[in-house]
Amino acid sequence: MTQNLANPLPVFHDRDCDLSIIRGKRVAVIGYGSQGRTHALNLRDSGVGDIVVGLKADSATRAKAQADGFAVMTAGEAAAGADVVAIMVSDEAHRDLWRDELAPAMRPGAALVFAHGLSVRFGLVEPRADIDVILASPKGIGPRIRDLYEAGQGVFCLFGVHQDVSGGAHALGLSYAAALGCGRKGILETTFAAECESDLFGEQVVLCGGVAELVDGAFMTLVEAGYPPEVAWFECFYELKLVTDLMFERGVAGAFAKISNTAEYGAYLTGPRIIGAPSKAAMDQVLAEVRDGSFVRRLMADYDAGSPELLARRKALGQRTIEAVGTHLSDVAAKAEE
Ligand SMILES: NC(=O)c1ccc[n+]([C@@H]2O[C@H](COP(=O)([O-])OP(=O)(O)OC[C@H]3O[C@@H](n4cnc5c(N)ncnc54)[C@H](OP(=O)(O)O)[C@@H]3O)[C@@H](O)[C@H]2O)c1
Known part of the structure; x- marks a missing residue:
């Protein structure tokens, strides 16, 4: 395939x-x-x-x-x-x-x-x-x-x-x-199969599920270590768009050519530690669950029950600390425009 x-x-x-x-x-x-x-x-x-x-x-x-x-x-x-x-x-x-x-x-x-x-x-x-x-x-x-x-x-x-x-x-x-x-x-x-299976895998592992948890996990690591939440928000969330825009325009290697040597060197050392063997094994498992239909069965069971799991998880996501920091900084920016 x-x-x-x-x-x-x-x-x-x-x-x-x-x-x-x-x-x-x-x-x-x-x-x-x-x-x-x-x-x-x-x-x-x-x-x-x-x-x-x-x-x-x-x-x-x-x-x-x-x-x-x-x-x-x-x-x-x-x-x-x-x-x-x-x-x-x-x-x-x-x-x-x-x-x-x-x-x-x-x-x-x-x-x-x-x-x-x-x-x-x-x-x-x-x-x-x-x-x-x-x-x-x-x-x-x-x-x-x-x-x-x-x-x-x-x-x-x-x-x-x-x-x-x-x-x-x-x-x-x-x-x-x-x-x-x-x-x-x-x-x-x-x-249909290639589009659907790769789409579900990509949105769960990278685009939505993976990115959301990576950002929040890194943000909370800094907050729990005593760093100001606003500073953690800039470093773990806000700048994500700047880097992914560069990757979108130039590819990953092209983007790395534009960042500092310090950032590039750190990325080579740390990226494979964050996405290491356990993450790769989890990716294989996610793909298996997509392909054997278990993900879609769970999606439809929740839908048939009135989406209790979807709604509960959506509510919990909105209550995360990172969301409150984002709202606070939006308010700060809005005050500047008053
Ligand atoms: N979102 C994307 O950018 C995107 C990208 C690529 C592919 N897709 C695919 O495009 C398809 C549509 O997704 P979407 O995100 O555009 O959906 P969406 O924004 O949630 O819109 C769904 C629309 O369908 C209507 N609807 C729901 N149940 C209906 C029913 N039983 N009879 C008639 N109308 C009904 C809704 O009306 P009500 O307001 O009445 O519920 C609403 O107008 C999906 O297959 C999705 O996977 C989406």
Whole structure:
């Protein structure tokens, strides 16, 4: 499953994509949150004239979609008339939405588009055999994708075809991804499984779980040793953005070329002590739990119980000392502007 540069993924750009395909379709965007709003607006600005939005009757985002000029209806009604159904709803809700509203409504030969492979990879959605199933997963949070699109730029997109009954799923998926603006940057072809498993692993180990605990663990080490919390906050949290921005622009080696020799030398000595054998073993374990489905089973069990664990952990996170320091320093900065 690993890819290396000797065997790079196929990459597509605007010149490889036929926008007229998606422009000729009626698209139902189900959900109008981070991704849904961006998909609907970018598709419309790319010339897709027939877009409807599917939401629950009591949805908090209904007014926003209407204010943006879209016809809003229930998910089932939106799907019933659509050639392409883009499921832009949080992953835990896919199972019930598919079973109760989309599966009974979708036309034979229509296409179902996902922005994340989770529900197909782990069987929460078992697509009907008579529809196309496509992954178009832009690598960015929704509002950022929208901002870049409006600036004439785009983000990378992971793209895949799970089911192609029409014979046109590949071209349709590329057309959809290009309409999001991703053909300006690069649409990389992969599989639902590779996108989903690596996405879950990356967000848990590095981007969200790993970074949050690394920052808080280091911050609390300084605080418990008697350093002023504000100073600890600058060193363990605030400057993270400066360094990761450098890494984003130049790569890790390029960023290290820009930091002081002291910081660079210390990084070589200490980085492998912090991320050593126990952390590597934990990473292997996390990957195993992602791949064997135990993580998704736990996610859905919590969701089915009303999300008690998610809500309790969210509350505890907000009560950490580091959050209070961040709020205090925001207040300090705001006073300067008064
Ligand atoms: N967030 C990102 O930047 C990002 C990045 C890449 C991929 N993705 C993927 O994109 C998909 C959407 O995620 P998101 O973060 O954009 O979600 P989100 O911001 O939480 O928005 C979810 C939207 O779906 C609606 N919704 C929820 N349950 C529904 C139902 N049963 N029927 C109809 N509408 C329903 C919500 O409306 P209410 O207000 O009524 O609940 C809301 O408009 C997911 O598959 C996710 O993995 C997200």
